[in-house]
Amino acid sequence: MGYLYVGAILLADTHTSSSKVRSLAALAILVTILNLIIPGIHPITIADIINRLVAAIALAVTIWLLEANRDYQQTVATQEYKLQSQLKMADLKEDFAATLTHDLRTPLLGAVETIKAFQSEKFGQITTAQRRVLSIMMTSHQTTIELVQTLSDVYKHDVEGLSLQTEVIDLVTVAEQAILELNQLASNRQITLHLGYSNSDFRQACWVNGDRVQLYRVFLNLILNAINHSLRGGKIEIIFAPHGSDRMVEVRDTGQGIKLEELPLLFDRFYQANSDRHTKGSGLGLYLSRQIIEAHQGKIWAETRSPQGAIFKFTLPAHFPTIR
Template identity: 55%
Template sequence: MTILSRLVAMKEAINERGETYGLIAIAFAIVISLEYLTPPEYVFGYLYTGTILLADSRLNRKAVLGITLAATGLTLLNLFVPGGEIIYPPTLANRLIAVLALMVTGWLSDRNHRNEEAIAYTQAQLRSQEQLAIMREDFVSTLTHDLKTPLLGAIETLKYFQNEQFGEITPMQAKVLQTMARSHRSTLQLVQTLLDVYRNDAEGLKLQISPVNLATVAEEIIATLAELARTRQVYISLHYGESDFRSFLWVNGDSLQLGRVFTNLLSNGINHTPRGGKVEVVLEGYSSDQVVKILDTGSGFTEEELPHLFERFYQGHSDRHVSGSGLGLYLTRQIIAAHGGTIWAENRSPRGAMFGFRLPACPPPGS
């Protein structure tokens, strides 16, 4: 705001306040004339409520208090000025009732003024928080987008080296390049997860719904993570409930997003299982819903951690030896909730953890 615009705003405020005081003075003059030119038994003090309400809408709290006190004082003063008349009890009672009404009007006006100030302050805070949230979302979106480009470039460059397009490499160099590529892919996945979390919070998760067989999704993700499991020396097994025969678990969902759920939960289980341990995927089909359980042989959780596992950025304080961003389980919960399902976690006895989710079942395609 320029100096000129500020001066104009100040002039308008002064003019408006001057007009208000002028109206109040005129109202006071009219009521005083009616009060003091008629016998005391005629009470016109109630008309001061108009000036109090006018002051409340245009002036500050001190002005409202002053006008209320002036109105009550003038109403009582009319008992003695101009004087010379006998004051009867009903007249005194009428005056006191008028004074009480003016005081209540002033108190209610002051309370209303404070409530309006509190509402205005709260609204200003909400607007400020909304602006900060928008700035944060824009910052995260821009940052993650800008980070993806160099990461993708670095991954492609590493592929060229691994394919020996820049010359032969030794076994030791190949191992180092493989480690670097895996690290870059993990970082890229973290950046994408961060971007998805903030986008889902801001816009909601958009799903491409179609019939999905959870058994097929589980098999595909297990095959994708086989190398990670082999590297960490963790064995992955897939079971189909008590019968252990391959079955179909149909749900209406987004196959890509449900694949991310399996990826997050399986990766979590692999990373938190000691070498030589195992991760089990158990698929259980029921008439009304389909249940998936991921069981690991890690260290489990403390009772204090369990209620917070699916919160954003929560990493916990247990001795599960791999720390993450705290976003994978939060994103998983977002996806399951968007599908109308539920997700939970439990400790296993004597050791390990179980993550499970439940989705509404649907009939097989074509049935």
């Protein structure tokens, strides 16, 4: 009869608490053992004892399996709840980022157009001092717009992935354009920008298959990062070099350097180091640069520089132009 109790225990497990199921199982085991001596009509044999023990063990194993199954189902339900919560949080973050970037960009663009109108003297003549102030305001607003765009791109790329418009390009030309744009900022901080090559003093092409616009942003991010963390009178070098079947670019600065424990974290989103590095900016530039380089099947990393400074490097597969 002991085996018949299994059905009752299974039925109880779906309708009552685990403590009551355990009590029912204990009672079933007790009754199964007592059945050896109650009602006492037949003599007890070895086979009867073994039979009752096996039935009791089966009941104990049944309740153990039910407890394990209950715990498993609870764990699965908890994980599903966490997953749903994470998905909802991701949707909220995406909606927040989209709303934030739209609401910030609109008034900034309006302010930029107003400043341009003042600079073109549509509202009357302006003095040299006023023109200088307007120029500073314009630079500040454009920087903020670029930051908003970077924030928007980061979330867009995380959700949709990075879409590239690739062509065979000369990375040196892209770097020269970035240097030209940032040269005035570097000069204002008394920092020299130098473009060089590891094995020659003459200009050499560096051909890759890539998205010109996106790789241009990588150069801007890395050079701007170096400018922000270099000392006055320092020198920033952008060096091109072969790297096996790849092409490598190094951006070397003479700043405060990077702590070894920070190196693996530099390209994380919103990461702000404890040292003097990354005290400016959003913590998104290096993260976005990593997204772009990895989308090109390349690698990007940072190294500390001896005796002072840091080196940011990335590699891309070489791709030579077709000769016609």
